Amino acid sequence: xxxxxxxxxxxxxxxxxxxxxxxxxxxxxxxxxxxxxxxxxxxxxxxxxxxxxxxxxxxxxxxxxxxxxxxxxxxxxxxxxxxxxxxxxxxxxxxxxxxxxxxxxxxxxxxxxxxxxxxxxxxxxxxxxxxxxxxxxxxxxxxxxxxxxxxxxxxxxxxxxxxxxxxxxxxxxxxxxxxxxxxxxxxxxxxxxxxxxxxxxxxxxxxxxxxxxxxxxxxxxxxxxxxxxxxxxxxxxxxxxxxxxxxxxxxxxxxxxxxxxxxxxxxxxxxxxxxxxxxxxxxxxxxxxxxxxxxxxxxxxxxxxxxxxxxxxxx
Numbered sequence: 001x002x003x004x005x006x007x008x009x010x011x012x013x014x015x016x017x018x019x020x021x022x023x024x025x026x027x028x029x030x031x032x033x034x035x036x037x038x039x040x041x042x043x044x045x046x047x048x049x050x051x052x053x054x055x056x057x058x059x060x061x062x063x064x065x066x067x068x069x070x071x072x073x074x075x076x077x078x079x080x081x082x083x084x085x086x087x088x089x090x091x092x093x094x095x096x097x098x099x100x101x102x103x104x105x106x107x108x109x110x111x112x113x114x115x116x117x118x119x120x121x122x123x124x125x126x127x128x129x130x131x132x133x134x135x136x137x138x139x140x141x142x143x144x145x146x147x148x149x150x151x152x153x154x155x156x157x158x159x160x161x162x163x164x165x166x167x168x169x170x171x172x173x174x175x176x177x178x179x180x181x182x183x184x185x186x187x188x189x190x191x192x193x194x195x196x197x198x199x200x201x202x203x204x205x206x207x208x209x210x211x212x213x214x215x216x217x218x219x220x221x222x223x224x225x226x227x228x229x230x231x232x233x234x235x236x237x238x239x240x241x242x243x244x245x246x247x248x249x250x251x252x253x254x255x256x257x258x259x260x261x262x263x264x265x266x267x268x269x270x271x272x273x274x275x276x277x278x279x280x281x282x283x284x285x286x287x288x289x290x291x292x293x294x295x296x297x298x299x300x301x302x303x304x305x306x307x308x309x310x311x312x313x314x315x
Contacts, residue, residue: 045134046081051277051314054284055307056084056138062289062303066090070126077135080303086139086169086246086286096122116151123162137163138284139246145170146178153182157189167192167245169219172201176212183213194219194245199228199256203236210243217243223250226267227257234271246284247272249310259290262309270313277314285310
């Protein structure tokens, strides 16, 4: 990921995202303003569980930049009425005080030393702020997990539990050895990890991961599943619902087509949501926002539109 220009054009997780400064400002709130608003949050807690299905947001990804702070992410979720998130570690680690490497320092070694020794006390404080606002951190997304030391792996699993999550998530590994190693730590901590796949990831990849650890789970991105040519994700979810931490909800076109506004692609978004509803499976439906913001609209308006689409599908 390389930031090109703060508040204008950002490349995040290989996806180009456009913002005007005015649009980005709708996402942001200063720490002092957030502190003033917290009593209001307590009185108007969000609730995005519809017909038994917990809708959530992938943050800070949906807000367009990994440097969006914890408070800014929380404010955006509350504004959208969202009560559940898949949260990347970057905002949490910034809050915990992850040191920045100075010129000449090895950033990887510095982060490793810090992670292997940091206390979870501040993580408890971070969680309390989110709990008080009515937003649960259900999934913690960890980038670069397969390159982490044993001490760092213990740290991320402990971090997930301290934040109140029920699982970690990460991109699926390329080798069985990597899946087996990380899976062994998931087993050690008795804490599932859901592997996220793109268009090259099909049922056989997850099914192999399942054999390598009882705590290796799947994070099924239904848009990528369809665009990758694997058909409807409904049969896979039905067969392996007890090994799925959460699903990513997006709409994509067939044949590696683009992400589009919900309802305009080939992904059976409504079928998947109703499958979770009708079977009462405890699988979070996490909205992942990737289509281009239309002219005349804003990212927040489009995020609200995706929530309404999912809510209406569950009515």
